[in-house]
Amino acid sequence: MRIGIVGAGMIGSTLAKLWVDAGHDVRMASRHPEELKPVVERLGERASAGTPQDAATFGEVVLLTVPLKAVPDLARDLAPLLAGKVVLDTGNAYERRDGPAARQASAHRLGSAGWSAAMFPGSRWVKAFNTVYFKVLEREAHRDGDRVGIPLASDDANALEVAAGLVRDAGFEPVIVGALARGKEFEPNTRSYNTGMSATDLKALFGRTGRR
Numbered sequence: 001m002r003i004g005i006v007g008a009g010m011i012g013s014t015l016a017k018l019w020v021d022a023g024h025d026v027r028m029a030s031r032h033p034e035e036l037k038p039v040v041e042r043l044g045e046r047a048s049a050g051t052p053q054d055a056a057t058f059g060e061v062v063l064l065t066v067p068l069k070a071v072p073d074l075a076r077d078l079a080p081l082l083a084g085k086v087v088l089d090t091g092n093a094y095e096r097r098d099g100p101a102a103r104q105a106s107a108h109r110l111g112s113a114g115w116s117a118a119m120f121p122g123s124r125w126v127k128a129f130n131t132v133y134f135k136v137l138e139r140e141a142h143r144d145g146d147r148v149g150i151p152l153a154s155d156d157a158n159a160l161e162v163a164a165g166l167v168r169d170a171g172f173e174p175v176i177v178g179a180l181a182r183g184k185e186f187e188p189n190t191r192s193y194n195t196g197m198s199a200t201d202l203k204a205l206f207g208r209t210g211r212r
Contacts (some may be wrong), residue, residue: 003166004059005029006052006074007066008036010134011090015063015170018141020046022169029055056081061162065129067089068105068112069098073168075119083122086159088150088166089113092188109187113153127168128152130187136196142172149175149199150190151206153183175197177206 005012006029018024020043029052030036035047048058056062056078066074070087070090092101093112105112117125129137131151140148150167152174154160164174177185185206186192192205 001025001166002027002060004055004057004062005064006055006064006078007090008039009065011129011137012063012065013039014134014137015065015129016047018137018170020044022184024166024169027055027058028076037177038180052118053154054082056085059085061086061088061166063088063090063129064116067091067097067133068093068116069101071101071116072119075116076153079120079123081085082120085125086126086156086162087117087120088126088128088163089116091116092130094188104151110181111187114180114185116130124154124156126152126154126156126163126164127180127186131186132172132196133194133202137170137172140196146198147171147173148196148198149173149202151175151177151186151202153180153186155180175202175206182206 002022003026005016006016008028016028019026023045027048027050028036033049039047064087079087091112093105093190096150105115108115113127150165150172167174
């Protein structure tokens with residue numbers, strides 16, 4: 001699968017490696033793609049770098065992993081390119097970092113993912129990979145036994161299945177929580193956030209809708 005990654009920070013870079021290792025092609029994005037050359041060289045021939053527009057065009061699936069306050073500006077450039085595509089949104093609302101955007105997103109009836117998704121009409125939005133620290137992703141991928149769970153929420157059943165497959169390819173266990181509005185249940189200051197909980201524990205926490 002071709003995966004565009006908009007946001008080349010720790011989460012984006014870590015998942016890029018895990019997906020390349022699983023056989024996917026990734027294009028990492030930066031407003032200064034030349035700065036990504038060392039990362040791309042380490043990842044090998046399945047990795048490339050480009051602008052956010054390049055990554056959005058390249059990807060069958062696009063991982064959006066940027067500070068929440070950056071979303072409105074990105075939407076102006078990328079919304080038409082992402083229409084019809086599965087978008088994995090790792091965003092979280094942090095008021096100290098994101099200011100008014102965090103307050104608006106937190107007040108949205110569908111949570112921060114719903115706030116972001118509204119700016120990308122036609123995109124198949126999935127809240128994903130927002131609960132786990134990048135060092136946990138590095139350390140715990142493909143571990144034996146009960147794997148780290150990655151909660152997922154979306155209003156698009158097929159997009160959830162695509163996201164679940166990519167979670168497994170990265171070495172974790174998807175936990176389908178439900179509709180996009182339920183993404184509020186695994187945002188900051190919830191029981192599951194930044195705990196590295198196992199899939200079994202997450203399924204128990206979220207109830208029967210967390211099955212997969």
